[in-house]
Amino acid sequence: MAVPFPDDFLWGAATSAYQIEGAPLADGAGPSIWHRFAHTPGRVAGNETGDLACDHYHRALDDVALMAELGLDVYRFSLAWGRVLPEGRGAVNRRGLDFYARLVDALLEHDIQPMATLYHWDLPVALHERGGWLNPDSPHWFADYAETLFRALGDRVPFWITINEPWVVTVPGYLDGQLAPGHRDLFEPPRVAHHLLLAHAEAVAVYRTLGRQQIGLAVNLEPQHPASPSPADLEASRRRDAFINRWFLDALMFGRYPEELADIFGPAWPEFPAKSLEQIRCRGDFVGVNYYSRGLVRAAPDVAPLGAVRLTPSDAELTTMGWEVYPKGLTETLLWLRDRYANPPLYITENGAAFDDPPPRNGRVEDPRRVAYLRAHIRAAAKALEQGVDLRGYCVWSLFDNFEWAEGYSKCFGLYQVDPSDQTRRPKASARFYREVMASRGAAA
Numbered sequence: 001m002a003v004p005f006p007d008d009f010l011w012g013a014a015t016s017a018y019q020i021e022g023a024p025l026a027d028g029a030g031p032s033i034w035h036r037f038a039h040t041p042g043r044v045a046g047n048e049t050g051d052l053a054c055d056h057y058h059r060a061l062d063d064v065a066l067m068a069e070l071g072l073d074v075y076r077f078s079l080a081w082g083r084v085l086p087e088g089r090g091a092v093n094r095r096g097l098d099f100y101a102r103l104v105d106a107l108l109e110h111d112i113q114p115m116a117t118l119y120h121w122d123l124p125v126a127l128h129e130r131g132g133w134l135n136p137d138s139p140h141w142f143a144d145y146a147e148t149l150f151r152a153l154g155d156r157v158p159f160w161i162t163i164n165e166p167w168v169v170t171v172p173g174y175l176d177g178q179l180a181p182g183h184r185d186l187f188e189p190p191r192v193a194h195h196l197l198l199a200h201a202e203a204v205a206v207y208r209t210l211g212r213q214q215i216g217l218a219v220n221l222e223p224q225h226p227a228s229p230s231p232a233d234l235e236a237s238r239r240r241d242a243f244i245n246r247w248f249l250d251a252l253m254f255g256r257y258p259e260e261l262a263d264i265f266g267p268a269w270p271e272f273p274a275k276s277l278e279q280i281r282c283r284g285d286f287v288g289v290n291y292y293s294r295g296l297v298r299a300a301p302d303v304a305p306l307g308a309v310r311l312t313p314s315d316a317e318l319t320t321m322g323w324e325v326y327p328k329g330l331t332e333t334l335l336w337l338r339d340r341y342a343n344p345p346l347y348i349t350e351n352g353a354a355f356d357d358p359p360p361r362n363g364r365v366e367d368p369r370r371v372a373y374l375r376a377h378i379r380a381a382a383k384a385l386e387q388g389v390d391l392r393g394y395c396v397w398s399l400f401d402n403f404e405w406a407e408g409y410s411k412c413f414g415l416y417q418v419d420p421s422d423q424t425r426r427p428k429a430s431a432r433f434y435r436e437v438m439a440s441r442g443a444a445a
């Protein structure tokens with residue numbers, strides 16, 4: 001492929017603490033809401049948990065050597081809040097902090113840039129018991145936690161992400177209850193979202209006094225297309241676009257929520273004080289984009305609160321998550337960000353696909369569909385770059401097959417297969433493909 005990727009473009013891979021580390025209570029760590037959720041029967045497929053996951057907590061240094069062999073420029077990982085602050089605030093757990101210091105130092109020794117996510121869904125139970133993200137103090141708890149990490153690792157970590165996918169924290173977490181903490185309530189999501197945005201803004205403000213590098217928010221974005229040109233479907237796709245794509249970014253970039261949100265939530269949508277919306281207004285240094293698919297939307301008046309449903313096109317290729325393979329949507333999303341928010345610096349902080357991979361043969365795992373998915377989406381990103389999008393990096397989700405939340409270990413996104421019997425990491429064809437892409441600075445895609 002003609003190479004539009006600049007030499008300093010950062011090629012990487014992403015993971016998160018609860019999904020790969022295992023040992024959730026080791027060395028003084030406090031339990032998270034995901035530890036509690038996974039241990040609640042019926043919440044996770046097969047009642048699987050992150051107790052072992054990829055055992056990364058005990059294998060981190062070997063895993064960093066694997067990342068170096070793969071050829072990563074950047075590695076995106078998350079910090080488990082409860083390892084560092086077992087009660088979520090107050091006393092620091094030195095052994096937890098030391099784990100992350102060792103990980104960061106190992107990455108730097110291998111010339112891999114650390115990209116640290118402060119919050120990837122694993123709120124300490126101790127804070128959840130004080131109301132969690134519903135508590136108006138939660139932004140201050142988060143800013144204090146962030147400050148602890150900025151002071152401990154800020155000199156060595158060049159990229160910080162405050163919160164991973166506040167939409168997923170809010171909607172599956174508090175509206176439909178699919179993810180921890182599993183609440184199903186119409187009145188909680190608007191407040192949770194507001195506190196998450198205040199938490200992000202407060203952490204960025206603290207970072208501005210302590211750090212000199214880059215900090216941003218990672219959002220899941222999904223272009224919405226009406227299933228038909230009917231006014232009802234057009235309106236439904238506009239509502240879903242506001243709900244998924246503009247809710248958090250408009251608040252950050254413009255200091256206001258999309259007006260559709262008040263229609264969607266009706267009486268459950270509070271009057272937010274103008275002062276707090278002004279506090280939320282905070283562009284950060286970059287936007288992290290998590291892209292997987294698009295939404296094909298049909299009006300469904302009886303489906304509350306959106307009045308819309310997402311269709312699965314009958315003729316589309318689907319991943320095992322049921323998501324349509326739609327690389328054009330990545331180009332569309334990147335151009336939309338350029339045009340709506342005045343061309344902010346962007347990193348694709350997650351892009352990948354779950355497919356049922358075969359067992360290894362002669363130590364190799366063939367995953368041609370994932371190779372095709374990654375190639376198509378890297379090319380889609382290139383198309384946006386060629387149109388002036390300020391795209392600076394791309395991270396595959398995920399480095400390893402790992403704990404896919406409520407799906408357990410049944411959904412595999414990894415470049416490496418992890419043998420559950422002995423934790424052996426085996427590269428898939430997609431790892432070999434991605435190594436070539438990185439070595440050729442994008443040309444091999």
Ligand SMILES: N=[N+]=NCCCCNC(=O)[C@@H]1[C@H]2[C@H](O)[C@@H](O)[C@H](O)[C@@H](CO)[C@@H]12
Pocket residue numbers: 016019164165168220222290292310350397404405413
């Ligand atoms: N309706 N609707 N839209 C649903 C949009 C949510 C899409 N799921 C994500 O973005 C999560 C992200 C997460 O960071 C990671 O921890 C997960 O392992 C991956 C894979 O699932 C993705």
